[in-house]
Amino acid sequence: MTDDSGMSVISDTTLRQNLAATPTLSAWVSANAGSGKTHVLARRVIRLLLRGARPSAILCLTYTKAASAEMSNRIFRTLGEWVRLDDAGLAGRIAELEGREAEPHQLIRARRLFATALETPGGLKIQTIHAFCEAVLHRFPLEANIPGHFSVLDDQKATELLAEARRQLMSTQSFENDPDLAAAVTEALDTGGEAGFDKLLQGLYARRRDYMAFDARARTPQAAEALIRDALGLLPQENEASLVETAWPLDALPVDYIRAVFDFARLGQIIDQGL
Numbered sequence: 684m685t686d687d688s689g690m691s692v693i694s695d696t697t698l699r700q701n702l703a704a705t706p707t708l709s710a711w712v713s714a715n716a717g718s719g720k721t722h723v724l725a726r727r728v729i730r731l732l733l734r735g736a737r738p739s740a741i742l743c744l745t746y747t748k749a750a751s752a753e754m755s756n757r758i759f760r761t762l763g764e765w766v767r768l769d770d771a772g773l774a775g776r777i778a779e780l781e782g783r784e785a786e787p788h789q790l791i792r793a794r795r796l797f798a799t800a801l802e803t804p805g806g807l808k809i810q811t812i813h814a815f816c817e818a819v820l821h822r823f824p825l826e827a828n829i830p831g832h833f834s835v836l837d838d839q840k841a842t843e844l845l846a847e848a849r850r851q852l853m854s855t856q857s858f859e860n861d862p863d864l865a866a867a868v869t870e871a872l873d874t875g876g877e878a879g880f881d882k883l884l885q886g887l888y889a890r891r892r893d894y895m896a897f898d899a900r901a902r903t904p905q906a907a908e909a910l911i912r913d914a915l916g917l918l919p920q921e922n923e924a925s926l927v928e929t930a931w932p933l934d935a936l937p938v939d940y941i942r943a944v945f946d947f948a949r950l951g952q953i954i955d956q957g958l
């Protein structure tokens with residue numbers, strides 16, 4: 684872009700983007716969607732490589748797979764283009780990126796970057812934070828106290844396993860072997876119906892760690908009741924009847940009002956039925 688006098692004008696945004704992409708500065712970038720965050724990160728990585736950083740020493744973490752693919756595509760697209768540019772073209776691109784004229788050795792390095800970044804063992808690492816954490820756990824299973832050959836459960840597999848567990852739980856055999864279980868399941872079904880029971884199982888699964896902690900402490904029905912009372916902040920003398928009494932003091936109920944509402948509803952019904 685140029686102004687009236689023909690001077691090159693660099694927008695404020697580009698200046699700020701260039702500052703954030705300067706490898707020697709630590710930067711925290713927070714900006715609106717589509718405003719150029721990925722653009723800045725990709726440029727920062729390319730400038731690091733241009734200054735001779737080892738590709739394997741660079742780690743870029745994203746939240747989604749789409750974002751890491753996007754980062755990776757942009758970097759390799761730029762480096763791929765550089766291989767094919769002539770000296771003048773490449774010098775121009777580097778000058779634009781670095782904000783100063785390219786040095787001859789930079790041109791040679793710039794042309795090799797595509798191959799170096801691709802070929803280095805362990806290469807340039809651009810991945811999701813989930814993939815990174817999984818890789819760390821695979822390398823340090825002892826320290827993390829997990830089995831060495833674990834695999835990560837995806838949502839679909841988890842749903843299948845949950846359905847299988849439900850089938851086993853509801854089998855006649857497990858009910859015959861465990862009358863307490865049969866009684867508990869029957870009560871849960873009576874209270875919540877089929878849908879409510881599934882919701883209960885899903886809820887327990889989603890908060891299984893909390894439930895397991897509760898289960899470990901609630902060894903007897905009394906202990907379970909004490910834990911629940913504590914969690915709800917109930918006083919020792921409070922029970923179902925006293926709670927209903929406190930929440931709905933009978934003498935404070937607006938009985939006339941409720942009766943009027945019922946009458947009105949009945950009137951509506953009569954009208955609906957064509958009087």
Ligand SMILES: Nc1ncnc2c1ncn2[C@@H]1O[C@H](COP(=O)(O)OP(=O)(O)OP(=O)(O)O)[C@@H](O)[C@H]1O
Nearest residue numbers: 696697700714715716717718719720721722723750
């Ligand atoms: N300084 C710039 N010059 C030219 N194009 C730019 C510049 N900054 C960003 N863009 C372009 O704007 C578009 C959006 O940028 P980018 O994808 O980097 O934004 P983002 O902040 O990462 O978006 P999102 O929030 O969706 O992840 C891209 O096509 C990018 O190439």
Ligand SMILES: [Mg+2]
Nearest residue numbers: 720721722750
């Ligand atoms: Mg982005």
